[in-house]
Amino acid sequence: MKTQQVLQRRLFLMGITMWLTIASSYAQVITRVLAPDDEIENYIPWYDPRERIPIVNTPFVDVEAVLLEDSLTGRVMPRIGIKQDIEVSTSDGQMIDKKNYSVWNMTLHSTNARSMSVRFDNTYLPSDAVMYIYNEDTRFVVGPIDSDDFKGGTFRSDYLNGEYVILSVFLPSSNISDDLEINLYTYDHGILAFDNYDEDFGTSAPCNVNIACDEGNGWECQSESVCKIIHSSIGNCTGSLINNDCCDITPYILTANHCTAGKPVDDYVFRFNYQSPQCSPNRETSPYQWIVYFGSEIRANWGGTDFSLLELEQEFETSPGISFSGWDRSGYIGNNTTIIHHPSGDVKKITFDNEPADIENDETINFPPNLVAGRYIRIELSNGNNGDFGVLEGGSSGAPYFNDNNRIYAQHTGGEHHNCNISFDKWAGRFNQSWEGNGTNATRLKNWLGASTNPNTMDCMASPYIDGPDILCSSEPKEFSFIRNMPCEKELTWSVDPPNLVSNPIDPGENPSDVVLIANDNVNGNVTLTATLSANGCNDVVLEHNFWVGVPEQPSYFLLAWYDPYMERLTLSVPPVPGASSYNWTVENQTYNNQGSYVKLRYEACPSELYDIRFSVSAVNECGESPRLYGRIERDCSFQPPMLTSPVTVYPNPSNASYVIVARKSEITENETTGQSTLKGELISIDGRTIKKFKLSNNGQYRFDDLNAGVYLLKMYDGNNISSIQKIIVF
16 A cells, blocks of 8 residues: 555645645646636636747548448447557757746647547656646647656646647746656547537436436435546446545545456546536536546456456545445345446446345356356346336446445446346446455455455545635634544544744644644745544555645746737736735736736727836735736837738628638749648637637638627738738627
């Protein structure tokens, strides 16, 4: 087992330095699909839409040929993507020195891909670096990703819609730029675009019941332990995060051996909280609500009961929505069976059999010949009869079978094909037989789940955590509580670091699970409150809660400060400041209070050809306001966009119609090899969002329909070079 599990609750109101620290401990890498009114800068504060990012074009992928080969070879599981070999390294991107920091960017492009996932190998991120992967058009954003997410130099991203992905790495110091090492050897050319966030959504049998329905009441702890196991080239299974007799938060996943034996479990994706938020209508949660881990190792497995015990590779963090199922190794089956699973890879469902399971050594039961006597149980699901509901399908393999004491007593192996209207037999490997398995650590559960006390049963455990404020002001006593949620007896001790920022530290009062802290006067900084849980024969469990004391720090520098003469727009940004909940901006004597860490402003008029724009910003929280940071930027009003040399004609412009047509002129450049036009365009809204990227067709026209009233910017590129920029006005 691991010697220690360090668990931290994520804080959202932290600065860039602290944010990098928190990101390194926040193991889940989040995938977001941004809403139309959301902006990339909200997640990637160094994002600059002006930058031209180098593009690496991958070889053409013949999707039809691959799918034909799948049909000829009898492939059963539907394919998500096609794995492709590439050789891409740091030198294929661009390092930009921003004086206070550096940014490395690169675009990977796979023609006609409907989605993409990238795999890193032999990659090194400096400890303070942060990576994001995103697609501007489809609004998919994956991250933050930091050095701790790379295990042995490897990491695999989630799928992003679109035929390109942008890799962007923030390096807080130019001195560490040379330490960055990026290597991509493979990627997945997705053949599906995720109109739903997951292509398996809605594919299970209609009689299956969402876990959010009334049938799931009372199963919340068990449900939060169940995850969907994914591999793009293999298919889906179900697993459950399972408790051990030390309750030490080791992230063991119980699933079926046939899901893992000989499979690339280091490349598996484990997705928790993939479920419908309500019973009906059926729908998905958004990706940012999922809790996702990448990669695992096999700790024990045995074909004799078709079990496999995995341990997640990424550093694990407890959080709401994650729990650890209990189990029963006594042999008790109970009077009924409940299964929580992902049938056909669909959102989480609950299935119920209202009769005791049959044990395989019953001679009256016709068990499959490959199932050894006594090691398996059988249930007969008769959906809609005798109180039964739901069915089991492909993707349910490895799902936990719970007895009437809400403990796992088996994991799903398989059975006859499902049907909502007909009863079918299903089989599962017995937990009590897997306990001793084949007699070795690598083939039994005992040494991993019961090495300390070897109990007969263990109960479900919701995530323990420290509950308390994120900001502590002077002379205001605040209580922090350890929410135990543990079926194991442990001794609790507290510590605080650094101790000089708080007075009266570690005063447990009447309840040792609570501690009261008071911030000292005239100080500020980050404090880590630590709860350590100890028990004989078990490794310590360490949980941490970070909070800020006092007013925020002064903003350190302006991360972005630039004026776009084409858009008449000024963007100002600072790195998120430790302890800040909002920011007060002043620009040219105009105040903008309670803002985020960046502001965007429009300047309609140019009073002179050259003058300074002066601005300042302070960080604010409930304790007060930081000192202000001052800056200025030179605004050149003599600059005029090159509107007269455009190789295209735009009409009508200005327009009171809902459409605009872009037509090529005769002098358009053609590629000497193919004879095809190399002219590309990009339409940008007034707030900097790319509305559309396009190439002119053979007839030399492109039409934009349903444009809202406003000012747009049309950028034309001849190859990778900007050939013209002009405004389009729709009223």
